[in-house]
Amino acid sequence: MAKPIQKLNADEILTVSRKLFFAGFCLLPMLWVYNILYVWPVRNRSDLSPQVRRYLMLSGIFSIVMFVVFLTWFSVFINYRLGWGATGDNLTVVLVKGV
Amino acid sequence: MSFALWNFSVAGLVSVFWKGPMWLQQVYLTVMSSLMAFSLTGLAEWTTWMLLALLVVWDLIAVLCPFGPLKILVESSRNQNQEVPALLYTVNAVWFMASPPNSILDRGRNNETAPKAEEEPSRTAPFTTSSAPDTIFTNGRPQLSEGHSGTSITSSRNSGMDASFSMGPGGSTMALVPPPSQDEPAGHGIELRERHRSGNAPTRNPSDRETQSQERGGLKLGLGDFVFYSVLIARAAMFDWVTTVCCTVAVLTGMNATIFLLAIYQKALPALPISICFGMLFYFATRFALVPFLAVLGSNQVFI
Numbered sequence: 001m002a003k004p005i006q007k008l009n010a011d012e013i014l015t016v017s018r019k020l021f022f023a024g025f026c027l028l029p030m031l032w033v034y035n036i037l038y039v040w041p042v043r044n045r046s047d048l049s050p051q052v053r054r055y056l057m058l059s060g061i062f063s064i065v066m067f068v069v070f071l072t073w074f075s076v077f078i079n080y081r082l083g084w085g086a087t088g089d090n091l092t093v094v095l096v097k098g099v
Numbered sequence: 100m101s102f103a104l105w106n107f108s109v110a111g112l113v114s115v116f117w118k119g120p121m122w123l124q125q126v127y128l129t130v131m132s133s134l135m136a137f138s139l140t141g142l143a144e145w146t147t148w149m150l151l152a153l154l155v156v157w158d159l160i161a162v163l164c165p166f167g168p169l170k171i172l173v174e175s176s177r178n179q180n181q182e183v184p185a186l187l188y189t190v191n192a193v194w195f196m197a198s199p200p201n202s203i204l205d206r207g208r209n210n211e212t213a214p215k216a217e218e219e220p221s222r223t224a225p226f227t228t229s230s231a232p233d234t235i236f237t238n239g240r241p242q243l244s245e246g247h248s249g250t251s252i253t254s255s256r257n258s259g260m261d262a263s264f265s266m267g268p269g270g271s272t273m274a275l276v277p278p279p280s281q282d283e284p285a286g287h288g289i290e291l292r293e294r295h296r297s298g299n300a301p302t303r304n305p306s307d308r309e310t311q312s313q314e315r316g317g318l319k320l321g322l323g324d325f326v327f328y329s330v331l332i333a334r335a336a337m338f339d340w341v342t343t344v345c346c347t348v349a350v351l352t353g354m355n356a357t358i359f360l361l362a363i364y365q366k367a368l369p370a371l372p373i374s375i376c377f378g379m380l381f382y383f384a385t386r387f388a389l390v391p392f393l394a395v396l397g398s399n400q401v402f403i
Binding site: 016020023027028029030031033034037038070 | 102105106107109110113114118119120123
């Protein structure tokens with residue numbers, strides 16, 4: 001089920017990393033973080049293809065970018081939500097009473 | 100919000116049903132059980148208690164009787180050497196810091212995890228327990244094919260894997276799943292044990308068979324069990340602080356007793372009845388006897 005990364009051989013690690021990387025493009029930056037978390041302990045294994053490190057690095061960069069985007073959106077949303085009228089209400093999940 | 104939810108769910112799915120770090124899988128299982136327990140507390144109070152009582156009965160039937168669905172499930176999964184794909188929370192004895200005594204050497208590997216459990220009742224978090232989910236909310240009948248079980252609330256069924264969040268049909272199995280191949284040599288068990296003895300850090304053995312059997316041979320505790328324990332304790336918490344503590348103790352005692360029995364009987368046991376019976380007993384006793392007693396003591400300032 002959830003095998004520890006150490007038990008996978010080099011090919012499988014490459015496949016997993018690649019799948020996680022490409023799946024992250026479906027608006028899923030979490031999978032990029034997941035990629036990094038998962039492959040991190042074995043990133044220095046010698047028999048690993050260099051592709052894996054590239055995937056890791058790209059995943060890292062993309063996840064940071066997405067994180068920044070998310071943060072910006074979030075701050076904008078929280079601060080200007082009230083000024084947007086109906087749209088703001090439609091986008092809000094939890095309506096805070098008293099505001 | 101939906102973005103965050105989407106990410107969270109997909110990461111959870113990947114971590115539990117596909118490859119991923121073990122600790123992340125456990126985190127997700129814990130979070131999911133807590134969320135489930137939280138949502139179940141929305142029921143009315145007596146409904147919850149009746150539900151728990153009926154669950155106890157159902158659990159006993161489903162697991163112990165010869166025609167119980169869970170028994171068949173466990174048997175079929177054992178016969179086909181296939182792991183039950185449900186929400187399993189695996190005990191990996193490798194994470195233990197202490198090493199087992201020599202006396203259990205002759206009992207083979209099956210009992211390895213169980214005696215450890217008895218010896219260290221106060222173990223810390225790294226002791227990961229494997230749990231097959233159980234829930235009563237299955238709307239469908241259990242389909243006992245290849246280890247599939249019941250329909251599920253969020254039935255995410257992949258074509259390739261049995262990725263169903265399969266809340267098994269009722270009873271929770273505390274199945275100490277023995278190694279899949281019945282003809283495993285005894286030396287295998289000894290090998291694994293020595294590995295545990297040799298290192299404190301989780302030693303990764305390159306041999307596939309050992310790791311496979313180690314993963315499967317862990318103590319498997321039903322995740323649904325934890326959900327219902329949590330529901331019981333949440334109900335207790337809504338009443339008073341004292342009931343919470345008492346019920347927690349009761350449930351934990353029940354769980355220890357069940358693990359103990361598991362070591363004796365060596366087959367799938369229902370984990371719910373003992374704990375829930377203790378829990379409910381303690382809850383009602385505490386609520387109707389202890390709390391007024393303590394209130395009177397408090398108001399009269401008598402300290403025991």
